Amino acid sequence: KMAHDPFKVERYIMGQMGGISILNAIKPVVDQEITKGNITVLLETSAVDLMQSKNGDITGVITQNKEGRLMDYKGHKVIIASGGCASNPDLYEELHNVPLYCQMAYPNSQGIGLILGQSVGGYLRGGEKYSPLYGMILTDDKTPSTMYGITKNIIERPPWEVLVNSKGKRFIQEDHESVDAIEHAIMEQPAHRHWAILDQNMIDEMPQLIYGWTNKRIMTESKKQNMIKQYGSIRELAIKSELPALSLESTVQEYNDNLENNRDDTLGRQHRPLPIEKPPFYSIRMSGWSLCSFAGLAINKNFEVIKPSGEPINNLYAIGEVIGFGATSGNAYVNGMGVTPAITYGKLLGESIRTI
Ligand SMILES: Cc1cc2nc3c(=O)[nH]c(=O)nc-3n(C[C@H](O)[C@H](O)[C@H](O)COP(=O)(O)OP(=O)(O)OC[C@H]3O[C@@H](n4cnc5c(N)ncnc54)[C@H](O)[C@@H]3O)c2cc1C
Known part of the structure; x- marks a missing residue:
């Protein structure tokens, strides 16, 4: 079901069961990798900080579980995929210059990824693309x-x-x-x-x-x-x-x-x-x-988080709404331009960093 202007040419396919169709396609693949020990899922655990070496490279993530326990996870490739900030009224207004009139996004859309990316030298763009x-x-x-x-x-x-x-x-x-x-x-x-x-x-x-x-x-x-x-x-x-x-x-x-x-x-x-x-x-x-953040972390064509100079921050990537809904949908709500690029870019990034 389209909520906005239809495309003139067919651009995407919607699963018959909506988001559940996507889950049904992806979950078995992820479950398999979990069973093989290639993926470790930490539930009810938040990324709270990034580890950065003296030369500016990202070397890992610090997490906190619901008991408040902090853990370090070292990694060669760190991907921020924590969504937008459309449940954080103060940050939302600061980035878009428009109040968050209605709370509709997921409660975890607090924009922590935006703050983490900035804390290591990245910057945000796209807030001016806000559209109601x-x-x-x-x-x-x-x-x-x-x-x-x-x-x-x-x-x-x-x-x-x-x-x-x-x-x-x-x-x-x-x-x-x-x-x-x-x-x-x-x-x-x-x-x-x-x-x-x-x-x-x-x-x-x-x-x-x-x-x-x-x-x-x-x-x-x-x-x-x-x-x-x-x-x-x-x-x-x-x-x-x-x-x-x-x-x-x-x-x-x-x-x-x-x-x-x-x-x-x-x-x-x-x-x-x-x-x-x-x-x-x-x-x-x-x-x-609105239910999306138009503002997001600036990245380059390799999904690397970049500094205002355009130079990438080594080992740090971002995909999904954390790069800004405006980056994929412009100053409009283009049908499917939240979920579709989040998944597609994730796949492209996964394939490219696997071979590095
Ligand atoms: C009600 C609603 C309807 C929508 N309808 C559409 C639509 O029809 N079409 C469309 O294309 N888009 C739609 N969108 C937008 C779309 O859902 C999002 O743009 C898309 O889900 C973004 O995917 P994501 O994986 O980047 O982020 P999310 O789906 O937000 O996932 C981010 C994940 O990161 C987790 N997380 C957050 N912070 C941390 C942290 N610090 N540490 C660890 N994990 C963290 C969150 O819990 C969440 O599981 C809609 C959004 C809403 C709210």
Whole structure:
């Protein structure tokens, strides 16, 4: 299932069981090597430091187990593959200049690999490639908050609602064929906030808006959840949603007028099933969000961690999200560009250092 703009040419195959298909392919091979004694797995043990010789070469790793016991592991080739920092709000904001609005990544994505790589002379790049995802309904105003619900994007469902920003203005053609274009427009909005504005007819007739929710649930949530409001007029809805009332009124008026008079939509939207006219009216406040770190350790084409001068740090390699999601996906969410390169680069690196 694609969550973002489809590729024009086929680029990857998705396992029928998603991630489990990948596990089923890799686990038997790893298990075999464990049985042969070629791999030792240390569970509930963290890499906490790198050993570095006086000449700057990496010579091993220091680990700590859950009892707090430190161990040294000497090695000729040390690979950092500890993922990103999207569960570490302070580091995330520092590297991307954007708050971690929603906590969605794995709890172990603390960015320790980023810190270890830097501690021996490596540097980070790519934070400026940050791009928000669409449609997160946050639980509250904390930073980071947690997921309360996620609205479906254009790939899953043509929009019935109108999207506005904190000025009460529409800012993107809601049925734009590119989710990427919509997400980049969200990036331009204050705090990456966007509101869906709907009326009762839409609630009654539209296809499911929020994953796992009936549309009726939007009505009940509006009585208790702060991000969802329901009021009898657009003016009151705007005031309670902290949107400029006159501006939202004129946005809705213009949308309705164009539709009712068979005029083109101001932003070129084609899918306009209903006007926003039957009270009560609803607003759903959504936030941009992310689950990956765009920033990561700089590496060269051999996956060696490099210094700002471009010189590699001997015996230190990095692959996976620790090199930055931006390194493989750019300033966008390209389908599969987190997992696929993590696995592929791991294989390429493993094959190349085995022969050194
Ligand atoms: C909810 C969610 C959905 C996603 N959906 C997609 C998708 O559809 N397609 C896609 O391509 N990508 C997706 N991603 C991104 C993708 O999962 C990651 O980019 C990818 O898993 C990165 O692989 P990795 O091996 O580098 O890191 P991870 O998968 O994060 O693995 C890193 C491992 O290192 C361990 N670790 C961390 N610190 C240490 C330490 N100090 N010592 C020892 N071990 C440590 C962690 O426990 C973890 O097991 C998604 C991410 C999330 C959170």
